[in-house]
Amino acid sequence: MSAMRRVFALIDCNSFYCSCERICQPELKRRPVVVLSNNDGCIIARSAEAKALGIGMGAAYHKVRHELRRQCVVARSSNYPLYADISNRVMRLMAEMLPSIEVYSIDEAWGNMTGVADPAALGRSIRERLAREIGMPVGVGISTTKTLAKLANWAAKKWKGTGGVLDLTDPVRQEKLLRLAPVSEVWGVGHRSAARLAALNIATAWDLAAFDIGTLRKTFGVTMERTARELRGISCIGLNEGPPPKEAISSSKMFGVRQTELPPIREALAAYVARAAEKLRAQNSLCSSIQVGLQTQLADLNGPRYANAVTLALPAPTDDTREILALAQRGLSQIYRPGYPFSKCSILLMNLSQRGELTPDLFALKPRSGSEQLMKVVDQINQREGRGAVRIGRIPAKPKWAMRREMLSQRYTTRWDELIGVRG
Incomplete structure (x- = not known):
């Protein structure tokens, strides 16, 4: 047999980022739409109408914005939660x-x-x-x-x-x-x-x-x-029902405005650690070491340049945001230099293992009581109410270092205060 x-x-999905914008903004249907990268830097997504106008992928927004306006192209900042x-x-x-x-x-x-x-x-x-049911156009290929x-x-x-x-x-x-x-x-x-x-x-x-x-x-x-x-029709690549756990997890973004003082950089690092730890828990992993990085705009040949990173080991494998953040802040203090206009900081979680995979060290410090349950509750609340509903106290609601996103649409599906409104 x-x-x-x-x-x-x-x-x-067809032009996914642009299609997401159109789902909650019907006025964008059939209009040319582009979505921009972090800090509204360059074009990373184009609707079919925008492609037909010859708008190039990767084009720097500041160079083409006047042409986009002339052709009535709608530009949107990246709305990752949406x-x-x-x-x-x-x-x-x-x-x-x-x-x-x-x-x-x-x-x-x-x-x-x-x-x-x-x-x-x-x-x-x-x-x-x-x-x-969702409003998402897709193509389906079968073979x-x-x-x-x-x-x-x-x-x-x-x-x-x-x-x-x-x-x-x-x-x-x-x-x-x-x-x-x-x-x-x-x-x-x-x-x-x-x-x-x-x-x-x-x-x-x-x-x-x-x-x-x-x-x-x-x-x-x-x-x-x-x-x-x-x-030739010979199947050599099978179907995996889920991606393997990542071996390292990073979180990093360019600051919207360059930072010279340490306190706002600490805030940004706290936000990046919180996001990385959330990803860590999502794949049921624990982290044993971290790398903290800090740099100026290295492409700026005229300004002062500096880049450094430090790798630190955690006392025991953990997925607790608080434990990882405490060590990350210590690392940031080691590499920070006053007076430099920093454009970016980063966190990299390394030496990952699956929960239950390692034998606990009898001589290591015991984890905080209730840590696993607390992190689980925090993630559940943020999934239901929107990311940042529960966050580390160091992270402000409207940080000055946040990415420039001057054309950001509402987070229609993840924030109660940004739901679509209907006027009578």
């Missing part, structure tokens, strides 16, 4: 409709469609439900390997005739798309690899699939060989 053929789906909440809603809905999923990034996930009688119909149902499903997703978004869903499980349809798709659109083939492949007359996905496997392995390595096999 032959094994059941595996079928994968890739569900990818994006994270909508992403969670999208993933939960997909998990309800598929046997299993693997979250790949904030805006896309793999779905297991093995054994599904009509994968295309399920793909359309997922797309319609996401649009109806017998992850690489083919990714390519099918690209085609589903590129050609409107697909209706946003493309089932590429049929070998005849696979070959047709492989002959049309540029090799640069294949998952795992970057611009540099595409240029090297072009030197071997490999211009399309079909050329790559048909090329000698041994030569690919010798020239490019195992990853490219695996990609070619996947394009």
Whole structure:
């Protein structure tokens, strides 16, 4: 009896950040929209209408803002709490409709469609439900390997005739798309690899699939060989139902205004530690050591420059924000130098282990009583009421060092005081 053929789906949100902005702001529908990076630095997301105007990804906002206004393009500052909440809603809905999923990034996930009688119909149902219940447009690519499903997703978004869903499980349809798709659109083939492949007359996905496997392995390595096999319909990359725990967790942002005094930098570090510890607990890990970093704007060749970092060990593995913060503040005092215009500080949690994985040290200091329960309650409240509802007392509600976000929309789904209002 032959094994059941595996079928994968890739569900990818269209212009995710821009679509999140549109969900709660209907007036932005059909208008060109761009979303900016931290401190409103550069363009990191563009709606289809903005792309059609020729607005480039990564363009510095201060250089193109006048052109954006001339073309009536709406610019928004990054609203990460809004994006994270909508992403969670999208993933939960997909998990309800598929046997299993693997979250790949904030805006896309793999779905297991093995054994599904009509994968295309399920793909359309997922797309319609996401649009109806959340307002998120997506493309759905379906095939017998992850690489083919990714390519099918690209085609589903590129050609409107697909209706946003493309089932590429049929070998005849696979070959047709492989002959049309540029090799640069294949998952795992970057611009540099595409240029090297072009030197071997490999211009399309079909050329790559048909090329000698041994030569690919010798020239490019195992990853490219695996990609070619996947394009041939041989599944080499399985479905993981959850990402592995991170081996290190960092939190860092550029200050909205450069800081010379130590107190506001301590506030910023406290906020970054709180966020990193929240991520640590979310993956059920403990931290054994930390690295604290501090730097000026190193790209400024005319101003004073300074950068330093210090690594410190915790007395015992912990996920308690208070324990990590106390050590981080001590490290900050060691590397701070008065008078420098600092632009950034950072915290890196290292030597992570899963809770219950390590044998406790009999001679180590005992953790604070009720620490695990307290951190759990804090996380639950912040998940329900919005991040920062309960926070370390050192962190002000409106810090002076916060990122510049002059075009920030409301956190419509995570803050009670920023809910959508309806006027009579």
